[in-house]
Amino acid sequence: MTNTKTFITSLRNEGIAFLLFIGVWGLVSAFYPVYIIPSPLAVAYAFPGFLPEGFTHHLAVTAWRVFLGFGVSFILGSFIGMAAFSKKWEAPVNALMSAANILPGMILGVIFLLVFGIGSLTPIMLVICMTLPSVTINTVNNLSRRDPSLEQYLVSMGARRAHFLRYIYLPALVPTLLSNLSLGLGLAIKVVLMGEFIGSQDGLGYLLNVARIYFNMKEVFFYLALLLVVTLVYQGCLTLLSRTLLKKFFYAN
């Protein structure tokens, strides 16, 4: 398959998802007045008049919080997962992370607001705490599903520890890392918005809260559509990566 064709087919699903979202939104908006659910066209016509001053700053702040919070959680979760696997602590780590996974985000957000105050730390800490369990559990579980017969082959060859890491564990982790990046970032965006909604004076979550209070529904729907586009482009990039550079790590034996 040519690179162009791979690129187009990788982004096809994301494009279809976006069009579906716009279609459903347009359909539902037909049954409601514009001050409750404005149509996509109404939002497009009003754009960019409803955007507040410093919109790009708010956008950049949210992006920074998402990438920092999720970055820390991704690296820490993958590291804890690998350490738990290599030390054979899978069961206790899984139990701990499963327990941490059920903590309600809203309550945690209020606690962090009281502890860290209004600012960046609350949404960032919230992202770390909310995404770390999923990343860790995913890493441990996928490493446990590696092919033991290949490990036995390496043992028979007198392979060193570094060989196991290079030829078994890291390749087994590639699909896991991609699925963590795929699922984790969506969750991270949601959690950052929630954190900004609760305890921040900037960011998209803050803007959404202000727009909601003033019933500026065109602005609210624009932010939602923007989040959707960002997420779909990101997912498209991951799909492209998994179908080109990292494709071979998804092959079955």
Place this chain on the structure above:
Amino acid sequence: MMADMVSVSHLSKSFESQPVIDDLTFAIPAGGRTAVFAPSGAGKTTLIQILAGLQKPDTGTVRVNVEHPVVLFQEPRLFPYMTVEENILLPFKLRDRAVTMETLQSFNSWLSVCGLKEFKKHYPYQLSGGMKQKVSLIRGLLQNPCFIMMDEPFQSIGREAKKIIIEHLLKTYPNLTVLLVTHDPEEVQQLAQQMLFFPTAILGRYACVNTHDAKFQQFRFSGFDLPDVEPNSSSAVLSEKNLLNENS
């Protein structure tokens, strides 16, 4: 006197009190090719795993005169994200050995013999079961081993291709010590000099038959029966005289 490449003495192994190897004693001299012929579930794979150091025996001793003998497992055990070429050359990376011109010549010659020349850049999922087994075989043999253990290495390979591969193997590595586990008497005759025949599903008492003897032909064509050969548990060593005759 030729030194033994493998010597097994009073080896026993059980799984959950079910014995699969019971007081087994045998030896293979350097350069000897021995086949183990036994019913399914008789612990043949366990024997190979013990010899390769992948499992520990319950009792008895095992001595193998090379540090990491090459093992051809029943399944090809190829790395799914590596091409045929990368899989075959992997042992060189694992053992920090350079891939010489001679190695590449041997690599290409093996690919031709196995009909895999066009498949160098293919991944394992693009190959048939027989092709994967051939890749595994080349990966093992290209290391130029002095001892190889083969656990049903030709089970998915066609009869003609198998014959060509065995002929090439014997021509290229005349002094290779082989321990072959198989269910196919034809493979035994083509590749081995002696056969350890285990009549029951436990590796213990066996009859040792020279594959060029009339007894072996009788065995081949009488439904795998050795009526006049008494199984015993004494050590079976391929006679040095026979081995020398074979190699000359």
